[in-house]
Amino acid sequence: MTVLSVCVFCGSRPGKNPRYSEDATAVGEMLAQNGWRLVYGAGDVGLMGATARAAQNAGGDTFGVIPAHLMRLEVGKTDLTRFVVTENMHERKKVMYMNSDAIVVLPGGAGSLDEFFEVLTWRQLGLHAKPIFLLSTEGYWTPLMQLMDHVIDQGFADGSLKDFMQPIVNVQDLMIALRAALS
Numbered sequence: 565m566t567v568l569s570v571c572v573f574c575g576s577r578p579g580k581n582p583r584y585s586e587d588a589t590a591v592g593e594m595l596a597q598n599g600w601r602l603v604y605g606a607g608d609v610g611l612m613g614a615t616a617r618a619a620q621n622a623g624g625d626t627f628g629v630i631p632a633h634l635m636r637l638e639v640g641k642t643d644l645t646r647f648v649v650t651e652n653m654h655e656r657k658k659v660m661y662m663n664s665d666a667i668v669v670l671p672g673g674a675g676s677l678d679e680f681f682e683v684l685t686w687r688q689l690g691l692h693a694k695p696i697f698l699l700s701t702e703g704y705w706t707p708l709m710q711l712m713d714h715v716i717d718q719g720f721a722d723g724s725l726k727d728f729m730q731p732i733v734n735v736q737d738l739m740i741a742l743r744a745a746l747s
Contacts, residue, residue: 567599567600567601567625568599568600568601568665568666568746569600569601569602569603569627569663569664569665569666570595570600570601570602570603570664570665570666570667570668570742570746571603571604571660571661571663571664571666571667571668572591572595572602572603572604572615572667572668572669572670573604573605573660573667573668573669573670573672573675573676573679573680574588574604574605574610574611574612574615574669574670574671574672574676575610575611575612575670575671575672575673575675575676576605576607576609576610576611576612576637576638576672576673576675577609577610577611577673578610578611578614579610579611579671581671581701581702583701583702584611584670584671584701584704585611585614587670587699587701587734587735588611588612588614588615588618588670589614589615589617589618590618590735591615591618591668591670591699591735591738592614592615592616592617592618592619592620592621592622592624593618593619593621593622594735594738594739595619595624596618596619596620596622596623596624596625597622597624598739598742598743600624600742600746601624601625601626601627601645602615602616602619602624602625602626602627603627603628603629603660603663603664604616604626604627604628604629604660605628605629605630605638605656605660605675606628606629606630606638606640606641606644606647606648607628607630607634607638607639607640607641608638608639608640608641609638609639611670611671611672612638613639613641615670616628616641616644620643620644625645626644626645626646627644627645627646627648627663628640628641628644628646628647628648629648629650629656629659629660629663630647630648630649630650630656631649631650631651631652631653631655631656632649632650632651633652635649653675653678657678657679657682660679661682661683661686661692661694664694665694665746666694666695666696666697666742666745666746667680667683667694667695667696667697668697668698668699668738668742669696669697669698669699669705670699670701671699671701671704671705677708680696680698683696684696684725684728684729687728688721688725688728695730695741695742695745696728696729696730697729697730697731697732697738697741697742698729698730698731698732699732699734699735699738700731700732700733705731706731709726709731712725712726712729713726
């Protein structure tokens with residue numbers, strides 16, 4: 565039986581709202597409870613660390629990918645089920661993407677946005693059909709969705725762009741959406 569994997573892009577910081585870490589922990593637990601492998605950036609800090617520790621504590625399979633230059637800054641979590649060190653950020657994203665069946669984006673900063681936009685662009689270009697979910701804890705991704713509306717309104721993308729991503733408001737709804745997408 566093939567293990568399904570969910571790539572989680574998220575912040576290497578916890579952010580200001582404690583709900584971000586609470587949801588990251590709940591996502592890690594939820595993935596493990598559903599038998600899905602966590603694929604993520606291999607850091608042991610911020611939302612990354614919260615997600616991974618929760619998945620591990622719940623008995624989940626974890627696959628971390630980190631570039632060598634971030635081992636110290638992001639505190640590479642070497643006790644994962646599988647731990648891969650890459651040469652650069654681009655290779656990190658590629659390995660994470662190639663080893664996942666769905667993508668979930670939790671709150672995060674420029675790195676999370678970079679990861680999101682890369683997989684969104686690949687989806688828009690028809691390079692993959694993996695579902696992309698944005699866990700919008702307390703409306704975190706609402707401004708991003710407004711930006712997507714602006715991009716579409718200004719003629720830089722078709723309305724179908726928004727079909728390639730699904731904002732989700734809580735972990736329970738994320739689990740339901742993942743179950744539907746991965747079945």
